[in-house]
Amino acid sequence: MSDAIKVGLLGCGTVGTGILRILSENRADIVARLGADIEVVKILVRDLDKARDPAVPEGLLTTNPGDVLAAGPDVLVEVLGGYEPARTLLLAGLEAGCHIVTANKALLARHGAEIFRAADVAAKDVIFEASVGGGIPIIRTLREGLAADRIDSIHAIINGTSNYMLTGMSQRAASYADVLGEAQARGYAEADPTMDVGGFDAAQKLSILISVSFGVDIPFDEITTEGIDRLTPQDFAFARQFGYAVKPLAVAKAHLPKDPTAADAKIEIEARVAPHLIPLDAMLAHTNGVFNAVRVHSHALGPVLFYGQGAGMMPTAAAVVSDIIEVGRNIQRGTSGRLPHLAFHKELVRPMGLRPSAESECPFYLRFTVRDEPGVIAQLSTLLGAHGISIRRMVQDQSEPGKPVPVVLLTHLAREGSVKAALAGIDGLPFVTSPTCYLRVEDIH
Amino acid sequence: MSDAIKVGLLGCGTVGTGILRILSENRADIVARLGADIEVVKILVRDLDKARDPAVPEGLLTTNPGDVLAAGPDVLVEVLGGYEPARTLLLAGLEAGCHIVTANKALLARHGAEIFRAADVAAKDVIFEASVGGGIPIIRTLREGLAADRIDSIHAIINGTSNYMLTGMSQRAASYADVLGEAQARGYAEADPTMDVGGFDAAQKLSILISVSFGVDIPFDEITTEGIDRLTPQDFAFARQFGYAVKPLAVAKAHLPKDPTAADAKIEIEARVAPHLIPLDAMLAHTNGVFNAVRVHSHALGPVLFYGQGAGMMPTAAAVVSDIIEVGRNIQRGTSGRLPHLAFHKELVRPMGLRPSAESECPFYLRFTVRDEPGVIAQLSTLLGAHGISIRRMVQDQSEPGKPVPVVLLTHLAREGSVKAALAGIDGLPFVTSPTCYLRVEDIH
Numbered sequence: 059m060s061d062a063i064k065v066g067l068l069g070c071g072t073v074g075t076g077i078l079r080i081l082s083e084n085r086a087d088i089v090a091r092l093g094a095d096i097e098v099v100k101i102l103v104r105d106l107d108k109a110r111d112p113a114v115p116e117g118l119l120t121t122n123p124g125d126v127l128a129a130g131p132d133v134l135v136e137v138l139g140g141y142e143p144a145r146t147l148l149l150a151g152l153e154a155g156c157h158i159v160t161a162n163k164a165l166l167a168r169h170g171a172e173i174f175r176a177a178d179v180a181a182k183d184v185i186f187e188a189s190v191g192g193g194i195p196i197i198r199t200l201r202e203g204l205a206a207d208r209i210d211s212i213h214a215i216i217n218g219t220s221n222y223m224l225t226g227m228s229q230r231a232a233s234y235a236d237v238l239g240e241a242q243a244r245g246y247a248e249a250d251p252t253m254d255v256g257g258f259d260a261a262q263k264l265s266i267l268i269s270v271s272f273g274v275d276i277p278f279d280e281i282t283t284e285g286i287d288r289l290t291p292q293d294f295a296f297a298r299q300f301g302y303a304v305k306p307l308a309v310a311k312a313h314l315p316k317d318p319t320a321a322d323a324k325i326e327i328e329a330r331v332a333p334h335l336i337p338l339d340a341m342l343a344h345t346n347g348v349f350n351a352v353r354v355h356s357h358a359l360g361p362v363l364f365y366g367q368g369a370g371m372m373p374t375a376a377a378v379v380s381d382i383i384e385v386g387r388n389i390q391r392g393t394s395g396r397l398p399h400l401a402f403h404k405e406l407v408r409p410m411g412l413r414p415s416a417e418s419e420c421p422f423y424l425r426f427t428v429r430d431e432p433g434v435i436a437q438l439s440t441l442l443g444a445h446g447i448s449i450r451r452m453v454q455d456q457s458e459p460g461k462p463v464p465v466v467l468l469t470h471l472a473r474e475g476s477v478k479a480a481l482a483g484i485d486g487l488p489f490v491t492s493p494t495c496y497l498r499v500e501d502i503h
Numbered sequence: 504m505s506d507a508i509k510v511g512l513l514g515c516g517t518v519g520t521g522i523l524r525i526l527s528e529n530r531a532d533i534v535a536r537l538g539a540d541i542e543v544v545k546i547l548v549r550d551l552d553k554a555r556d557p558a559v560p561e562g563l564l565t566t567n568p569g570d571v572l573a574a575g576p577d578v579l580v581e582v583l584g585g586y587e588p589a590r591t592l593l594l595a596g597l598e599a600g601c602h603i604v605t606a607n608k609a610l611l612a613r614h615g616a617e618i619f620r621a622a623d624v625a626a627k628d629v630i631f632e633a634s635v636g637g638g639i640p641i642i643r644t645l646r647e648g649l650a651a652d653r654i655d656s657i658h659a660i661i662n663g664t665s666n667y668m669l670t671g672m673s674q675r676a677a678s679y680a681d682v683l684g685e686a687q688a689r690g691y692a693e694a695d696p697t698m699d700v701g702g703f704d705a706a707q708k709l710s711i712l713i714s715v716s717f718g719v720d721i722p723f724d725e726i727t728t729e730g731i732d733r734l735t736p737q738d739f740a741f742a743r744q745f746g747y748a749v750k751p752l753a754v755a756k757a758h759l760p761k762d763p764t765a766a767d768a769k770i771e772i773e774a775r776v777a778p779h780l781i782p783l784d785a786m787l788a789h790t791n792g793v794f795n796a797v798r799v800h801s802h803a804l805g806p807v808l809f810y811g812q813g814a815g816m817m818p819t820a821a822a823v824v825s826d827i828i829e830v831g832r833n834i835q836r837g838t839s840g841r842l843p844h845l846a847f848h849k850e851l852v853r854p855m856g857l858r859p860s861a862e863s864e865c866p867f868y869l870r871f872t873v874r875d876e877p878g879v880i881a882q883l884s885t886l887l888g889a890h891g892i893s894i895r896r897m898v899q900d901q902s903e904p905g906k907p908v909p910v911v912l913l914t915h916l917a918r919e920g921s922v923k924a925a926l927a928g929i930d931g932l933p934f935v936t937s938p939t940c941y942l943r944v945e946d947i948h
Contacts, residue, residue, distance in 0.1 A: 059851070080651055080803050087653045090718055090851040091842070187648070193804040195648025202647075203632070203640025206525055206824030208532045273535055341810055344789055358525050358821040359638040362811030365786060372803035379651030393838040397536070406504070406535040 060094040063386040066131030066156065067101040068123075068147055069138035070114060073161060073188070074101070076375025077135065079113040088379070092386050096379070100129040102138075102147075123147055127154045133385050135378060136160040145169050152180040157394065159381040161188035161374060167262040167278045170269075174399040183394050185381040190263040191216055193373030194366040195380065196352045200270045201401040207356035209271045211311040213336075213502055216263045218348035218369045219247045219254035220286050220306035224294075224333065225346045228304065231291040246348060257283040257306070257331035264308040264331060271354070272312055273402030274410040276329055282415040284332035288495055293425060296466045299453055300423070302335035302499065303343035309334070309500065313413060324409035328418050335423050335499040341365075342502065353502060361503070416475030421450065421499040424477075426465040426484070427492040430457040434489050435465060445480040447472045462491040468499065505539040508831035511576030511601065512546045513568075513592055514583035515559060518606060518633070519546070521820025522580065524558040529824075537828050539835065545574035547583075547592075568592055572599045578830050580823060581605040590614045597625040602839065604826040606633035606819060612707040612723045615714075619844040628839050630826040635708040636661055638818030639811040640825065641797045645715045646846040652801035654716045656756040658781075658947055661708045663793035663814045664692045664699035665731050665751035669739075669778065670791045673749065676736040691793060702728040702751070702776035709753040709776060716799070717757055718847030719855040721774055727860040729777035733940055738870060741911045744898055745868070747780035747944065748788035754779070754945065758858060769854035773863050780868050780944040786810075787947065798947060806948070861920030866895065866944040869922075871910045871929065872937040875902040879934055880910060886932075890925040892917045907936040913944065 067074055081088070081096055089095055101118045102125075110116070120126065123143065126134070127150065134151035136158065138144045144165050148158055149172075158177065160166070166173070166189055177184045187197045191214075200209075215221050219241055226237040238255070241247035253259045258278070265278040286306055297304050308331045315323035336343050341363045345351040350368025355361050367373040388394050398404070428434050439449055452467040469477070481494050512519055526533070526541055534540055546563045547570075555561070565571065568588065571579070572595065579596035581603065583589045589610050593603055594617075603622065605611070611618070611634055622629045632642045636659075645654075660666050664686055671682040683700070686692035698704045703723070710723040731751055742749050753776045760768035781788050786808050790796040795813025800806045812818040833839050843849070873879050884894055897912040914922070926939050 076803070084651060084653045084802060086853055087718075088651060090847050090853070091650050093843075093848040093851065194807060195644055198648045199640055199644065202829060203643045203825055204821070205536050205828040206529060206533060207821045208529045273532075339789070341786065341789055344784070344786055356821070357529060358521070358817035360812050360818065362639060362809070364807070364809055366807035367805050373805065376649075376652045376801070376803040380648060383650040384647060387841045391838045391841055393836045393841070396832045396836055396838070396841075398538075402535050403538040406538065408531055408535070 059089070060390055062095040062097040063092070063382065063389060064097050064099045064130060064132045065382060066126040066129060066134045067098055068126065068134060068136045068144070070101050070103045070110070070119070071137065072371045073137040073374045073378065075111045075114060076371040077137070077378050079111065080372070080375050080379050082113050088383065092383050094386060094390065096382055096386065099131050100126040102126050127151065131156055132389055133157045133159055133382055135382060136162055137378065138162070139164070141165055141168060145173070148173055149176050152176045152182055155180065155182070157182045157385045157389070158184040159378055159385060160184070160186050161378055163189040163262045163266060167265050171275070177399065181394055183385050183388060184399050185384055187381050188374045188377035190266050191350050191352060192368040192370060193376050194350060194352065194364050194368065195377065196364050197266070197270055199364060200267065200354070201397060204354065204356060204359065207358050209312065209354060209356045211355045212267055212271060212309065212352065213342060213500060214264070214267065214308045214352040215305060215342060215345050215350050216308050216352065216368060217254055217260040217306055218350060219251065220260070221345065221350070222246050222348045223255070224286060224289070224304060224306055227289060227291055228294040233291065234287055234289060255287055256285040260306070260308045260331040264310060264329060268310050268327060268329060270401040271310065272327055272410060273400070273404065273407035274327060276327060276412050280412055282330035282332070286333050289333055292464065293495060293497070296425065296453060297335050297423065298338065300451060300468055301338055303338050304333055304497065305336055305342060307332065307334040307500065324411055326411060326413035328413045330415065333497055335497055336502055340502050416478070418474045419471050421501070422469045422472055422477050423497040423499055424467050424469065425495040426490060427462045428465055429489045429491060430463045431489055437487070438465065438484065441484055442469070442480050445476040447476055447480055504534070505835050507540040507542040508537070508578060508827065508834060509542050509544045509576045510827060511571040511574060511579045512543055513571065513579060513581045513589070515546050515548045515555070515564070516582065517816045518582040518819045518823065520556045520559060521816040522582070522823050524556065525817070525820050525824050527558050533824070533828065537831050539831060541827055541831065544576050545571040547571050572596065576601055577834055578602045578604055578827055580827060581607055582823065583607070584609070586610055586613060590618070593618055594621050597621045597627055600625065600627070602627045602830040602834070603629040604823055604830060605629070605631050606823055608634040608707045608711060612710050616720070622844065626839055628830050628833060629844050630829055632826050633819045633822035635711050636795050636797060637813040637815060638821050639795060639797065639809050639813060640822065641809050642711070642715055644809060645712065645799070646842060649799065649801060649804065652803050654757065654799060654801045656800045657712055657716060657754065657797065658787060658945060659709070659712065659753045659797040660750060660787060660790050660795050661753050661797065661813060662699055662705040662751055663795060664696065665705070666790065666795070667691050667793045668700070669731060669734070669749060669751055672734060672736055673739045676739070678736065679732055679734060700732055701730040705751070705753045705776040709755060709774060713755050713772060713774060715846040716755070717772055717855060718849065718852035719772060721772060721857050725857055727775035727777070731778050734778055737909065738940060738942070741870065741898060742780050742868065743783065745896060745913055746783055748783050749778055749942065750781055750787060752777065752779040752945065769856055771856060771858035773858045775860065778942055780942055781947055785948050861918070861923070863919045864916050867914045867917055867922050868942040868944055869912050869914065870940040871935060872907045873910055874934045874936060875908045876934055882932070883910065883929065886929055887914070887925050890921040892921055892925055
């Protein structure tokens with residue numbers, strides 16, 4: 059057997075404890091794969107006196123970050139979460155000659171560039187499989203498994219909280235407030251659920267997926283992000299009538315320049331996080347509860363889909379330990395930097411940038427709430443038509459006398475800017491009683 | 504940019520042509536990822552005069568294998584298929600200092616051990632992603648992405664021909680003969696379809712999946728293999744009544760020893776290829792047509808599923824080119840053998856062997872064909888009961904006077920040996936007019 063790979067563990071919460079459990083429970087398999095043991099040499103915690111899982115070796119705990127580096131780890135594994143002290147500790151670790159494994163998507167989204175630069179200077183690896191999709195090895199797949207292909211688009215369910223909530227609204231016609239309460243009761247949603255239900259968590263993950271798929275950095279706060287809180291159970295019922303499910307998607311698409319020979323020709327990346335309509339028979343539509351799935355469409359391969367548990371103690375910890383094994387294999391061969399951290403040699407990537415969201419095109423689902431008066435539908439279609447938006451299908455619910463009635467339609471392909479302009483006009487009309495709900499449609503299979 | 508990675512291509516049929524197309528069509532992305540060009544230096548073909556795709560550089564063609572090695576390739580890419588001359592050429596390539604990329608599952612299934620040994624002596628890599636699941640990067644995922652976890656089971660649709668045919672039988676109630684004719688007309692099935700419909704192609708692939716999942720070599724001809732030819736459209740209808748789809752599965756499960764401290768304790772691998780019943784709402788049940796999917800269940804991660812096109816020119820070629828990129832990255836770093844060819848250090852794997860199929864246990868679907876006489880069902884259940892087999896659910900079709908009638912049932916968990924013994928007895932009874940159709944049930948989700 060080769061020498062043990064020495065790990066300094068920064069953080070011992072849920073994921074940290076999961077890592078220690080996996081190292082113990084799967085030891086025989088890990089040793090047979092790596093040809094060496096993985097030995098945890100020190101564990102940084104905030105509080106020594108907390109009750110802990112039996113898998114946690116109490117004698118290795120410390121509250122002093124200096125003790126971790128002093129123990130001489132080969133790999134620093136960061137599962138603290140948040141920006142600090144994670145950032146400072148990882149930079150210090152790189153300087154001390156450690157490779158890095160992290161599950162911290164927020165840190166990478168904000169300080170990734172700085173950390174990757176430091177890793178290049180130190181000639182060390184930074185691996186971060188657990189930052190997106192928990193146990194689904196999607197980062198590794200995009201960096202290596204699909205390396206030969208030109209990726210066209212990504213459609214991903216990468217926020218388990220939102221997917222759990224929309225699954226409940228769809229299957230039980232529950233209200234947004236009810237499913238949020240349930241998700242909080244089960245520990246799937248935080249007391250302040252904004253990061254999840256507002257799409258910001260998914261936007262951070264999408265920013266990482268875009269980096270390793272297309273080779274361009276799109277800061278997560280430049281990604282169009284729309285929450286799931288405007289959905290009502292009736293949207294799921296109407297969508298189903300049209301043959302669609304409603305799913306919380308992170309979407310990215312690469313648009314080649316119309317004239318590739320133009321001096322300012324660049325590839326435009328369309329990117330957003332929002333609830334979408336997708337066909338009921340799409341594989342993604344069968345991804346329910348807290349499960350995640352990432353669908354990648356590429357030039358030669360066509361569609362591929364990767365499905366699994368996107369969060370939770372053990373799935374996330376398994377991804378971290380697989381990363382430790384990867385680094386361990388590099389250490390054994392005395393190599394590092396086999397591929398760029400974000401999969402691309404930046405200087406060789408073609409010019410690329412974010413497409414303004416107003417210029418995105420897709421079919422739209424529109425739910426108007428109107429007074430049931432003669433001529434209303436004619437006026438709606440005239441106004442939509444004036445913005446170049448044509449109607450593909452429409453349903454109108456039974457009206458109760460005196461009550462506002464929903465008018466729901468699917469459009470043909472429409473420019474997002476035109477749809478928003480049309481809705482701004484329509485929502486000011488006297489017979490429109492509530493703001494119109496719009497959702498984008500992605501006809502993936 | 505680094506030096507180009509030089510490739511000698513052995514074979515220029517469908518997949519070989521796909522490789523040349525991808526190298527040309529995706530060149531910008533490949534260069535940006537690898538930091539170097541991939542340059543094909545020589546192409547071995549059987550016939551110089553054939554009409555070829557414009558992506559094939561005619562000047563590089565040769566019919567002399569010696570010309571390929573003389574061109575000094577870094578990587579030898581084998582897409583000839585079959586055993587010879589593939590085996591001899593790869594062994595010569597390793598001796599000449601080439602890394603190997605191959606898509607040849609039959610070759611690996613028969614001569615893998617010899618080729619991997621030669622690669623170890625030469626300190627070169629042998630990579631074979633395209634040998635299983637075409638464009639789905641499942642080998643890489645099992646070797647690296649899931650390296651931290653103890654794999655419990657694999658349920659895989661890895662033969663597109665069978666899945667295309669069973670999808671047709673399920674969706675259109677077509678007969679076996681009709682869907683076979685269609686598959687042949689579309690080029691999805693060979694004139695002699697035995698390898699596909701008999702399950703032998705899937706068994707070769709399953710043997711490779713078992714190697715990289717569990718660390719043990721199970722020769723493909725020791726895997727229980729049952730064809731899809733005994734299915735009738737009514738089996739799909741009955742299965743649906745019970746809430747199941749019928750799918751062509753390759754299954755492998757690891758059973759830990761009951762007493763791990765016993766001197767002869769070993770892990771038993773249950774393995775088979777056969778049509779199975781799986782729940783209608785399982786992700787695998789939505790894998791239709793020529794698509795493949797591999798579901799892996801592991802200790803910490805739970806279920807994960809990988810879905811995509813399992814065959815075809817471009818998906819298979821994309822997998823080969825991703826392998827070339829992986830080898831290229833190793834060449835750039837002067838490394839090789841980062842992990843064992845079949846993912847495990849054999850000397851560290853716990854004792855393991857194939858479980859005799861008679862000892863497998865699962866629920867069974869049984870379709871009896873009987874004369875509609877009083878007491879028939881009582882006799883069937885008595886005989887099953889005598890073999891320790893109990894009935895979970897039963898349906899009996901409307902009978903037409905004088906015609907044999909199907910009696911269909913699902914059993915509780917039953918030992919395969921007991922089921923076969925019971926059927927041997929039952930099929931000899933006077934009121935049983937045709938051999939009983941049995942299918943195994945896998946209650947995966």
